[in-house]
Amino acid sequence: MNPSDVEQMRRPLRRDARESRDKLISAAQAEFAAQGVDASLEKIARDAGVSIGTLYRHFPTRLDLLMAALRPRLQEFVDGANVALEMGDPWDAFVAYLENLFAVQAGDRGFNDFLSRRFPGNDETEHIHDVMCQEIETVLVRAQAAGKARPDITLADIVNLIWSNGRIIDATSAKAPTAWRRQLHLMLDAYRAERAHPIPEPPMTDAQLYDAMVHLSKTK
Incomplete structure (x- = not known):
């Protein structure tokens, strides 16, 4: 890991990235609460108004998203x-x-x-x-x-x-x-x-x- 990688990890999320993350967590809370831990990640992404790729950039695994929710x-x-x-x-x-x-x-x-x-x-x-x-x-x-x-x-x-x-x-x-x-x-x-x-x-x-x-x- 080089110094630029460390700096990137320390840097706060941009406003739009924070908003996307917050929307994903909100959508995941509603969907997991209603459907359980096997709820559709694609539906969560749609409900949050982002792509499935954006979901995985913020939460690489289902368990990461579940714990945040x-x-x-x-x-x-x-x-x-x-x-x-x-x-x-x-x-x-x-x-x-x-x-x-x-x-x-x-x-x-x-x-x-x-x-x-x-x-x-x-x-x-x-x-x-x-x-x-x-x-x-x-x-x-x-x-x-x-x-x-x-x-x-x-x-x-x-x-x-x-x-x-x-x-x-x-x-x-x-x-x-x-x-x-x-x-x-x-x-x-x-x-x-x-x-x-x-x-x-x-x-x-x-x-x-x-x-x-x-x-x-x-x-x-």
Whole structure:
């Protein structure tokens, strides 16, 4: 890399380039929210009023565009998650964390898809997923240690719940957009320690869970 290349990287985008980028992000937010992460990039470019080549100049991969589009949703999730993590009652914190997660999931199919999948090889998405998983385990373990949540629940069980909720959202969002809350609270009732009964199937291992999330990203 020569000095002129470095200077070009440091130089702010021209006004017209910034406007094109902003239009692409706005169009991507609408299209990913409506259609999920596999939304047409060509349609996003058309909606933004630019060529597909311009889209790829700003965002070389679909994942680059997705992450730029999801930043407000991710911040919305982080803000709610922080509130839940600071709650004193372990069960209330567990419930509040999942309610916040599922509320953001329900409002955006792109975020819904992002939650359900893993994108190996991308440091940013891997970090975000790792942090989410650690937070889920934190609120879950606290609730279990307090005797409020059944002791045999694992992270994989919560991710399975996220997958299930994603299908419920797909089926009900147009006619009953808050139906997911009933299903969540039915499951939360089943997660209470006093409801525990032996389960004939063991939980998925961490490796099985990761592979399943990667598989979802490869089959779409």
